[in-house]
Amino acid sequence: xxxRQLRPFIVxxxxxAIDAAAVEAQLASHVQACAACRxxxxxxxxxxxxxxxVAEASAVPPxxxxxxxxxxxxxxxxxxxxxxxxxxxxxxxxxxxAVIAMVVIVWGLKVRTPSGLFQxxxxxxxxxxxQSAERQRVKAEASADEPDVxxxxxxFVAWPGAASGPPLESGTLIRVDLPVSILPALxxxxxxxxxxxxxxxxxxxxxxxxxxFRLASE
Amino acid sequence: xxxxxxxxxxxxxxxxxxxxxxxxxxxxxxxxPDVYRFAVHFCxxxxxxxxxxxxxxxxxxxxxxxxRPERSGVLPWLLGIARNLARRVHARTVTFPLPxxxxxxxxxxxxxxxxxxxxxxxxxxRAVRLALGELPNRYREAIILCDxxxxxxxxxxxxxxxxxxxxxxxxxxxxxxxxxxxSDSSHVMTARIPATRVVL
Numbered sequence: 001x002x003x004r005q006l007r008p009f010i011v012x013x014x015x016x017a018i019d020a021a022a023v024e025a026q027l028a029s030h031v032q033a034c035a036a037c038r039x040x041x042x043x044x045x046x047x048x049x050x051x052x053x054v055a056e057a058s059a060v061p062p063x064x065x066x067x068x069x070x071x072x073x074x075x076x077x078x079x080x081x082x083x084x085x086x087x088x089x090x091x092x093x094x095x096x097x098a099v100i101a102m103v104v105i106v107w108g109l110k111v112r113t114p115s116g117l118f119q120x121x122x123x124x125x126x127x128x129x130x131q132s133a134e135r136q137r138v139k140a141e142a143s144a145d146e147p148d149v150x151x152x153x154x155x156f157v158a159w160p161g162a163a164s165g166p167p168l169e170s171g172t173l174i175r176v177d178l179p180v181s182i183l184p185a186l187x188x189x190x191x192x193x194x195x196x197x198x199x200x201x202x203x204x205x206x207x208x209x210x211x212x213f214r215l216a217s218e
Numbered sequence: 219x220x221x222x223x224x225x226x227x228x229x230x231x232x233x234x235x236x237x238x239x240x241x242x243x244x245x246x247x248x249x250x251p252d253v254y255r256f257a258v259h260f261c262x263x264x265x266x267x268x269x270x271x272x273x274x275x276x277x278x279x280x281x282x283x284x285x286r287p288e289r290s291g292v293l294p295w296l297l298g299i300a301r302n303l304a305r306r307v308h309a310r311t312v313t314f315p316l317p318x319x320x321x322x323x324x325x326x327x328x329x330x331x332x333x334x335x336x337x338x339x340x341x342x343x344r345a346v347r348l349a350l351g352e353l354p355n356r357y358r359e360a361i362i363l364c365d366x367x368x369x370x371x372x373x374x375x376x377x378x379x380x381x382x383x384x385x386x387x388x389x390x391x392x393x394x395x396x397x398x399x400x401s402d403s404s405h406v407m408t409a410r411i412p413a414t415r416v417v418l
Contacts, residue, residue: 011390015365047393048365050346055366057343058258060251067268071246071275072239078279079237 003037006030010037014044108179156203156212157187168211172204175216186213227292234282245292246275252293252367253300259362260304262351270307274300290376294369298377301359308355349399357392364389 006027009018013031018024031041177197180190190198199216225244233241253274257267277299285295350358363374364385371389375382 008390011393012386017371043397044393047397050342051361051365053339053343054259054346054350055255057347058255058366060254061264063247063250064268067272068243068246071272071279072243074276075239075242075279079239 001026001030003030003034006037007040010040011044014041015048109176155214157214158212159202159210160186162205162209162211165205165209165211166207168203168205170206171211173201174204175199175201188215228287231282231285231287231292234278242275242279245278249293249296250275253296256297256300256362256367257304259347259350259366260301260359261308262347266304266307270300270303273303277303291373293367294363294373294377297363297367297369298379301377305355345400346396349396352399353392353395357388357395360385360388361392361396365393 009023009027010031012018013024013027018027031038176199178200179197180195183190183198201214201216202210203212205211225241227245227248230241230245230248234245250271253271254267257270258264261267261270274296278296285292289295290298350361353361359378360374363369363377364371369377371382371385374385374389378385
């Protein structure tokens, strides 16, 4: 091997960082024979020794108990109430479960639900109240020179809890697809074999609450 | 207790992730000196070193779960964190003071059988440290990790987040720059000092 071939390895050789024994042996014999490479080798060896002394001369003061205590406190705070093991695995899965639940809910409703959709209270269809409200609405629309909308109010059923709200002054009719499973809560009892979605017209009052609904034909 | 002292680093990290306070204390006592030395060598001062050590272990508290034993040992991982923090500190530091405390104290010279050589070594160590502090970061950190802390190229590459070949070339280049800086500033690399300055 020539000086040029061996020179890149001389630093590692001086540092004792040559892995291959064969290369190390070649370097050793070459350094013995070549005065120029020996000079470089000696210089690098002195550099390593000087750096070693720098490392050894760095005194490390004893740990400050206050700092160690502060770290221990920080560790305790960071882990306060933090469960371990299986519980932690479940917690890691919680966001995924939340996303899945959200997707199921959105898929079930398919539309943005008006407020009041899931109001509590008994299902008490109040057809008279709805008819009265619908008459007022039709009258208001007619007086506003809007296109006539003829609604068959008798086909509407009061929305659960709608009777306790303020009188219906105006409203909006929207059509949504509701899962059949929701119908019993609205007073309809579909056959047990029924499934999927049904189109429903929902009358939304001036206050944004659902007032009445009817099953719509496709 | 002896078992705890010998407990594998990876096991300690796993316990820390599980919230084991004792494991954290063991890790802190085991590696604080190494992190402290690295910070002193990198910043050239003991003043920010304690803060860097503190920040490194705070990072361990919050990021222990990110440690990957298959990528590196715990020491290179800790020194990698220390390096990132020290770079930030060093970038904000205007002055570059030398460490006030040095193990080459008068006590050491008093028991030295060769006072001249002892003085020369102390001067040389101080000169090397000064020259090291003036090197660009990328060369200084390679020398500190490989030559002062004895990390392998692979471990240093993990700590620095670069390739092994890059570490090797930076180390060689850094040592060459260091040698040039020492010779340019007439710092001694051998045990030669002016005889007139020594009073025996």
